[in-house]
Amino acid sequence: MGMTMTQKILAHAAGLETVEAGQLIEAELDLVLGNDITSPVAIHEMDKFEKKDVFNKDKIALVMDHFIPNKDIKSAEHCKCVREFACKHDITNYFDVGKMGIEHALLPEQGLTVAGDVIIGADSHTCTYGALGAFSTGVGSTDMAAGMVTGKAWFKVPSAIKFNLTGKLSPWVSGKDVILHIIGMIGVDGALYKSMEFTGDGIASLSMDDRFTIANMAIEAGGKNGIFPVDEKTTAYMKEHSKRAYQVFEADADAVYEEEYTIDLSKLEPTVAFPHLPENTKTITEITEDIVIDQSVIGSCTNGRMEDLRTAAAILKDRKVAKNVRCIVIPATQTIYLQAMEEGLLKIFIEAGAVVSTPTCGPCLGGYMGILAEGERCISTTNRNFVGRMGHVNSEVYLASPAVAAASAVTGKISAPAELGL
Amino acid sequence: MKANGTVFKYGDNVDTDVIIPARYLNSSDPAELAEHCMEDIDKDFIKNVKKGDIIVANKNFGCGSSREHAPIAIKAAGVSCVIAETFARIFYRNSINIGLPIIECREAAEAIEAGDQVEIDFDLGLIKDLTKGTEYKGQAFPPFMQKIIASEGLINYINAAK
Numbered sequence: 001m002g003m004t005m006t007q008k009i010l011a012h013a014a015g016l017e018t019v020e021a022g023q024l025i026e027a028e029l030d031l032v033l034g035n036d037i038t039s040p041v042a043i044h045e046m047d048k049f050e051k052k053d054v055f056n057k058d059k060i061a062l063v064m065d066h067f068i069p070n071k072d073i074k075s076a077e078h079c080k081c082v083r084e085f086a087c088k089h090d091i092t093n094y095f096d097v098g099k100m101g102i103e104h105a106l107l108p109e110q111g112l113t114v115a116g117d118v119i120i121g122a123d124s125h126t127c128t129y130g131a132l133g134a135f136s137t138g139v140g141s142t143d144m145a146a147g148m149v150t151g152k153a154w155f156k157v158p159s160a161i162k163f164n165l166t167g168k169l170s171p172w173v174s175g176k177d178v179i180l181h182i183i184g185m186i187g188v189d190g191a192l193y194k195s196m197e198f199t200g201d202g203i204a205s206l207s208m209d210d211r212f213t214i215a216n217m218a219i220e221a222g223g224k225n226g227i228f229p230v231d232e233k234t235t236a237y238m239k240e241h242s243k244r245a246y247q248v249f250e251a252d253a254d255a256v257y258e259e260e261y262t263i264d265l266s267k268l269e270p271t272v273a274f275p276h277l278p279e280n281t282k283t284i285t286e287i288t289e290d291i292v293i294d295q296s297v298i299g300s301c302t303n304g305r306m307e308d309l310r311t312a313a314a315i316l317k318d319r320k321v322a323k324n325v326r327c328i329v330i331p332a333t334q335t336i337y338l339q340a341m342e343e344g345l346l347k348i349f350i351e352a353g354a355v356v357s358t359p360t361c362g363p364c365l366g367g368y369m370g371i372l373a374e375g376e377r378c379i380s381t382t383n384r385n386f387v388g389r390m391g392h393v394n395s396e397v398y399l400a401s402p403a404v405a406a407a408s409a410v411t412g413k414i415s416a417p418a419e420l421g422l
Numbered sequence: 423m424k425a426n427g428t429v430f431k432y433g434d435n436v437d438t439d440v441i442i443p444a445r446y447l448n449s450s451d452p453a454e455l456a457e458h459c460m461e462d463i464d465k466d467f468i469k470n471v472k473k474g475d476i477i478v479a480n481k482n483f484g485c486g487s488s489r490e491h492a493p494i495a496i497k498a499a500g501v502s503c504v505i506a507e508t509f510a511r512i513f514y515r516n517s518i519n520i521g522l523p524i525i526e527c528r529e530a531a532e533a534i535e536a537g538d539q540v541e542i543d544f545d546l547g548l549i550k551d552l553t554k555g556t557e558y559k560g561q562a563f564p565p566f567m568q569k570i571i572a573s574e575g576l577i578n579y580i581n582a583a584k
């Protein structure tokens with residue numbers, strides 16, 4: 001029986017010839033990740049181990065991103081706990097204020113994740129690195145603690161759903177629309193426990209940033225991971241960002257998939273997920289009423305990358321954010337921030353009446369900055385629109401691409417760039 | 423091991439943001455997290471929950487973030503078990519790793535109502551609705567996970583294996 005791409009990577013990491021869906025395995029880890037919310041819990045758990053050393057100080061990444069620069073005393077205590085831990089164990093990849101970025105944008109950019117890796121992170125969007133052809137999945141703090149000590153984790157080998165992508169995206173349609181379309185189609189538990197394997201000749205036209213966005217939201221369909229094959233764009237990206245050796249795995253021709261879908265990218269339209277689930281999607285043409293917004297957020301581990309900012313800037317250039325709208329732009333990493341500055345994008349945002357923030361998760365999880373009041377409505381390039389996600393339980397989050405979020409900031413209601421004559 | 427308690431019932435896709443909203447994640451103290459458990463979906467939960475009580479929900483319980491604070495908050499609130507039709511995978515994993523018993527059982531999740539008195543025998547995977555006089559068989563854990571639960575969590579399990 002053939003193996004999927006995910007199964008091949010897992011078999012390799014477990015030192016096995018073959019694995020099959022449902023099998024419990026123990027795999028060697030290439031990277032263990034934690035952030036300022038989950039790491040303190042893991043560090044506390046680590047105290048319970050008889051062996052208290054980390055398995056490899058180079059293979060742990062600790063990223064302070066959710067509540068930093070610290071929003072209050074408690075979050076400052078959390079970061080202090082992680083900082084002391086990183087210092088004590090001489091953790092190579094510790095990212096604090098000034099060096100940080102949102103973890104899932106930062107790690108690939110810093111070259112810490114490459115094809116063939118097995119990565120666990122105490123953050124659900126760890127699945128992002130599947131864009132590079134790695135197996136990566138979110139776990140909790142106890143798994144993170146065990147991973148930091150043993151360098152291993154247990155997995156149940158997932159079955160898979162295959163998404164065959166064909167054609168090419170239309171202008172102003174991006175990776176975000178692809179993944180929102182898929183989640184709308186299969187539901188928030190449509191890929192529960194499974195890997196989402198993307199294949200097809202449509203992939204070649206997707207940029208790496210598009211692929212990161214798509215893999216990032218696999219968890220929003222319940223997926224264990226999302227994974228892309230490795231092509232020239234992937235290898236070029238890895239060569240630019242990483243010195244690490246990578247390993248390319250391909251699915252067998254006779255790999256078994258529980259379901260298969262074909263998606264013609266050229267047919268996709270800008271897509272918006274309505275409150276309070278990412279599966280409540282409508283295409284822009286299906287939205288007939290005016291949905292007036294109070295805030296537009298452009299950022300997060302889903303859409304805070306260079307291409308996202310360029311798209312938003314192309315729309316906001318020589319335009320103004322609508323009178324009653326707050327537009328918040330958050331470059332995902334310091335490198336992206338700097339590049340956006342050099343390209344003149346920050347000037348465009350500020351002249352349009354948006355604010356530009358230091359890299360942080362901030363409003364994405366209702367952590368701080370950009371919190372919604374009762375009854376307020378936000379269009380956001382983030383990945384979750386659960387009840388109370390960005391603030392008051394009676395506030396609303398609509399998920400969309402950077403193009404839609406930027407266009408909506410200008411019109412003051414949910415809009416595609418076409419409404420601006422673009 | 424057995425549990426016995428009153429049921430709190432919820433629907434599909436109960437996410438980690440309503441189990442423990444991110445605004446409280448600047449703490450990792452179980453007791454403090456428990457104070458806000460389920461706050462955004464059921465304000466009265468924490469007022470009414472008693473030690474040993476049981477949560478029953480439908481599909482995809484615990485979807486969303488990887489925050490272990492979610493099962494920790496539920497456990498610290500005194501809940502003895504969560505029964506659901508399905509669980510989101512990270513929540514499932516986290517619950518096992520911290521030793522919060524959870525059971526997947528579609529029939530039980532559909533039939534059991536809020537306020538019912540329910541008894542669970544974990545060794546047999548048996549769920550009894552004492553109010554209704556009905557019985558359900560939940561999905562048993564694979565032996566490997568049973569060992570983790572019996573060791574009261576992943577860390578003790580790893581320590582013992584050394």
Ligand code: SF4
Binds near residue numbers: 066104361365383
């Ligand atoms: S940007 Fe949002 S989804 Fe991404 S890691 Fe931060 S809080 Fe989580």
